[in-house]
Amino acid sequence: MQKILRCASIFGNLCYLKLLPIITLALCFDLDKIISVREINAAVINISGRQRMLSQRAALLALRLVSTPDEGEQEKLRQKMLAAIDLMEKSHNGLIHGDPELRLPGQPSEEIQSIYFEAPFYLDQQIRHYISQVRALAQIPSLELTLNHPHVTTIVKASEKDLLEALEALVSQYQKESDEAQLEVELYQAQLYQESCAATAAAQAHAQQLEKALLDLRRTQAQLIETEKLSSIGQMVAGVAHEINNPVSFIYGNLCYASDYVQDLLALLNLYQEYYGKHHPPVQAKIKAIDLDFLLKDLPKVLESMQVGADRVRQIVLSLRNFSRSDRLLMEAVNLHEGIDGTLLILQNRLKARYHRPTIEVVKDYGDLPSVECYAGQINQVFMNLLSNAIDALEEVPNHLGRITIQTRVNPDHSRVIIRICDNGPGITPDVQAQLFDPFFTTKPIGKGTGLGLSISYQIVVEKHGGILKCESAPGKGTEFCIELPLQVSRSLSTLKATAMALQG
Ligand SMILES: Nc1ncnc2c1ncn2[C@@H]1O[C@H](COP(=O)(O)OP(=O)(O)OP(=O)(O)O)[C@@H](O)[C@H]1O
Ligand SMILES: [Mg+2]
Incomplete structure (x- = not known):
C-alpha cells in the first residue's frame, strides 16, 4: 500500500x-x-x-x-x-x-x-x-x-x-x-x-x-472569488441605488405638483392673453416667437414623458436594490418573475441592436407561479448568469435574429417550479457540455469570461436550494438551461443531505 x-x-x-x-x-x-x-x-x-x-x-x-x-x-x-x-x-x-x-x-x-x-x-x-x-x-x-x-x-x-x-x-x-x-x-x-x-x-x-477534496477546494475557491465579487458588486449597486433613490424620489414626487402648477400657470396665461395680450404688440411678438400654440400642446406631453422617465428610473432603482439583495442570509418567499424582470431590466442595454446584429427579442412565457422560498439575491445571480451567457452566445452570430425565451411553470405535483431559459444561438458541442459546470471553464477570450458563472449557478441551485440545473443543447440547435427549484427548499435540502450521508456511509 x-x-x-x-x-x-x-x-x-x-x-x-x-x-x-x-x-x-x-x-x-x-x-x-x-x-x-x-x-x-x-x-x-x-x-x-x-x-x-x-x-x-x-x-x-x-x-x-x-x-x-x-x-x-x-x-x-x-x-x-x-x-x-x-x-x-x-x-x-x-x-x-x-x-x-x-x-x-x-x-x-x-x-x-x-x-x-x-x-x-x-x-x-x-x-x-x-x-x-x-x-x-x-x-x-x-x-x-x-x-x-x-x-x-x-x-x-x-x-x-x-x-x-x-x-x-x-x-x-x-x-x-x-x-x-x-x-x-x-x-x-x-x-x-x-x-x-x-x-x-x-x-x-x-x-x-x-x-x-481537490474539486471541493476548487469550488470553495471559486465560490470565495464569486462571493467576494458579488458582495462588492452588491454593495456598490446598493450604494448607487440608494444615492439615486433620493433625488429620483424628489423628481418623481414633485412631478405631479409641477404638472398641476403648469396647468394653473397655463390657465393664468390664457387669461392674460385674453385680456391684455391682444392690445400689446410686444406680447404678440413674443407669442409668435415662441410659437405659443405648439408650446401649449407640447408642454403636457413633455411633462408626461418626464413622468414616464422618472417612473422608469424609479423601477430601475427598485430592481437594483432587489438585485443587490445577494448579501442577505435568510431565505424569503419571493416572486421569481420580479427577479427575472429585474435582471432583464439591468441587461436591457445589452439586448439593444448593435451595428452587427438586430435587437435581441425576449419572449416571456410566464406561468402562474406561487412565491418561492429561496435566497433571492443568489437566484437573481443565476438568472443573470444564464441570461448573460445567452446574450454572449447570440452575439457570436452576426446579423442573427436572436431570441431568448423564458418559460416558467409549476410541475404537475406542485412540488417544484421550473424555469427554462432558451436561446436560438449557436448551441454547445458535446465536449464543451461535458465541462460546462467546471469552475474556471470558459471558451471566452481572456478578460471576457472567468468561467465561474455556471459553476456558481450550479452550486446555488443544487447545493444551496436542493434543485436541479441542467442544459440541453446541440450545435446549431440553440441552448436550453432548465432550473428546477423545490417549493419547500428546506425539506429538499435535508433529503439531499441524508442521501449524501447514506452514500458516504
Ligand atoms: N447559452 C449558451 N450558449 C452557448 N455556450 C454557452 C451558453 N452558456 C454557456 N456556454 C458555454 O459555457 C462556458 C462556461 O460558461 P460560464 O458562464 O461558466 O463561464 P463564462 O460565461 O465563460 O464566464 P463568466 O460567466 O465567469 O463570465 C462558456 O464559456 C460558453 O462556452
Ligand atoms: Mg457566464
Missing part, C-alpha cells in the same frame, strides 16, 4: 488511477518466484522420467551389443551405451545434490530420500550398480560378449524389474510433489490476487477522496 501511494505521488496527478490495478498487480505479484517454481518442477519431472528412459535404452543397447558380430557396429554401440550411462549418472547426481546447468535444485524431500537410500528400493545403490555394470560391459572384449554374460543378465533383469520399479516410484513421487507445489503456487497466486484487489480498492478510494 505504501508503495502504491508513493507511486501516486510520483505520478503527480490523478491519471494514475486508471493504471492503478496494473501497478498494484505488478507490485504485489512475485512473478519471478512463480515462474521459477514452475520451471524447477518441470525440470525435476522431466529428468526423473528421463532416468527411466535411459535405463531402458542402456539395456536395449547391451542386448544389441551382444547380438551383433560386427566389431565396428559394436564399437558404436559401446559409445552410445557409455553416453547414455554418463547422462544417467549426471542426472542422478543432479537430482540428489542439485545441478544449475540442468536447473535441478537438489535437496530432495524425505520421501524421495527414502526411495534413494532406504528399503525397499535403495535406488541410489541400484543406479550406481547398474551404471557400473553397463560401464563394465562396455569394456568386455568382443569374443566374450554373449547373451549369458553375467553383466548382461544383471542389466536386463534390473531394467525389467527392480530398477524399473524403483524409478517408477521415484517419478510418481516427484509428480505428486510437483502437483502439491503447483497447488501451493496457485493458492499463493489467488491470495496475492485477493490482496492486490483489496489494495487497489483502498488506493482507488484514497485517490477518489483526494480527487473530491
